[in-house]
Amino acid sequence: MMNDASLLMQADEYGLLTDLYQLTMAACYVGEGLDQRRASFELFVRRLPEGFGYLIAAGLASAIEYLEKFQFTNDQLDGLKATGIFAGAPANFWNLLATGRFSGDVWAVPEGTTVFAHEPILRVEAPLWQAQIVETYLLNAINYQTLIATRAARLRDVAGPEALLLEFGTRRAFSPQGALWAARAALAGGLDATSNVLAALKLGRKPVGTMAHALVMAISALEGSETDAFEAFHRYFPGAALLIDTYNTVAAAKLLGQQAKDSLAGVRIDSGDLITLSQQVRQALPEVPIFASGDLDEQAILRLKQAGACIDGYGLGTKLVTGTPVNGVYKLVDIDGIPVMKESSGKFTYPGRKQIFRSEGGDRLGLAVEATPSQAQGLLIPVMRTGKRIVPTESLETIRDRATQSVAQLPLTTRDVYHPVVPEAEISPALQELTHCTRRGQLATVS
Structure with missing residues (x-):
């Protein structure tokens, strides 16, 4: 054997x-x-x-x-x-x-x-x-x-041609091989980029991503504040998009609006009332792209758009790489x-x-x-x-x-x-x- x-x-x-x-x-x-x-x-x-x-x-x-x-x-x-x-x-x-x-x-x-x-x-x-x-x-x-390609095409169709759509599904895909296939199929179906480093490099692409809550929590606990975490991240990745919903999304956005808005590539919101939060973040950061994530699918994006959410791009994971199978x-x-x-x-x-x-x-x-x-x-x-x-x-x-x-x-x-x-x-x-x-x-x- x-x-x-x-x-x-x-x-x-x-x-x-x-x-x-x-x-x-x-x-x-x-x-x-x-x-x-x-x-x-x-x-x-x-x-x-x-x-x-x-x-x-x-x-x-x-x-x-x-x-x-x-x-x-x-x-x-x-x-x-x-x-x-x-x-x-x-x-x-x-x-x-x-x-x-x-x-x-x-x-x-x-x-x-x-x-x-x-x-x-x-x-x-x-x-x-x-x-x-x-x-x-x-x-x-x-x-x-x-x-995966079909879901990606539906997401693109709903979000529109200008939205930045990112594949974040590796941790939810059904296997490591499935994660690689999902990344490729998502790009083929209409998404812009993937966070899967191996898939991106194999496909001749640049991987994308922001940061995790763990960085904010670790630096906040050891060095003092969420702001310290943002500054530390930007020391090594200048202007990179920041995850701002670890503690108080709106407060973080207002602080960034006072300190770093000119060099900020974007902010990501991963939880909460995305409609209200995105509108409030837009007021604090009027020129900064806002990204949303958190178990989103094409129906959720349609509801967000119809409700007037101020979102420029989406990170798609669980609902993209799982779901009712194609029963070929x-x-x-x-x-x-x-x-x-x-x-x-x-x-x-x-x-x-x-x-x-x-x-x-x-x-x-x-x-x-x-x-x-x-x-x-x-x-x-x-x-x-x-x-x-x-x-x-x-x-x-x-x-x-x-x-x-x-x-x-x-x-x-x-x-x-x-x-x-x-x-x-x-x-x-x-x-x-x-x-x-x-x-x-x-x-x-x-x-």
Whole structure:
């Protein structure tokens, strides 16, 4: 057995980051001679999270990087064998894992694009065993990052283009890896910067932040006052934004107005009645940017704006990086050119390889082989061929601009953060016909 209590994932362990049943099915495919059959799987959501009118596709960069590095080492295979679970697996299964690399094609919606229910965000076309095993990682990467990018886009839409939006969610994200993904997805969805130092440097950005209450409390207790704490911080970080709500927010603002307002980059309020406090701080510091934080989300920001709060920027953490998940699924739609579909109650899927055709009139979900309608564009583009990336890595600026434009093109009713009207894609006649024929064929097989 492998034994590593740290549970820190390395790139050469990507293959094992999957659910057991992916591997047991792959072994079965080998035994039945199905492993090399060409399969198409599509990743999509059946329904949007409650209160969401759209999703912003994200996580494709992580998905491609994973597929490029997909492998199994000898030590990992020895660990699998030691479990005893695969004692009955065919010998060829181990040879396949030892030498296999992802060799398939991938089509995907570019990051930053709006998508809706039943519209594929990504399609994998590969030998069946490969397409099966990669399901778990792809869902993990795309579901979570799509959630964060969508929340970021909603925050930007509500706050407006001038507000400074900062990602502060690392301590609330579901894991260290999740924190890095959340930071990137937040920037891709519309936020300006992140406090996560590792994420910022990896992304070629400058990390942002202010100070903590602990500094004020420690220096106040040992050296005398909140003012001493502010002065100490500014000795090493001249003009840096200050956190002013440790004791008395308004009193701190008035004192700063007398002493340091000309060099102050901003003040942050993290608690209390943000409406009243921000208005009072604005009176004391009329030219100083005011930032607010403290479990804020898009609905809270909308309420603050409507109530006349004097806030120039927001720090977003808990509500940004957590919440109702994006429940994406990954389903087989075609095997060796034979369309397949699922008809379980509440879990229906459309058969065949599909394309999203987008026009000013709305979306049409059709077959990948259909001609693109006039005045429309197909959203899924090829991003990998025979296991190799065929598109350049996009900058966060490009993705963010796409997200901003995508949201701006939506009806205001869809952008509503309380009770959005969710668009539904039209189903093309060809897809309707294929669905009918596939259903009829599957019923005949069952009977």
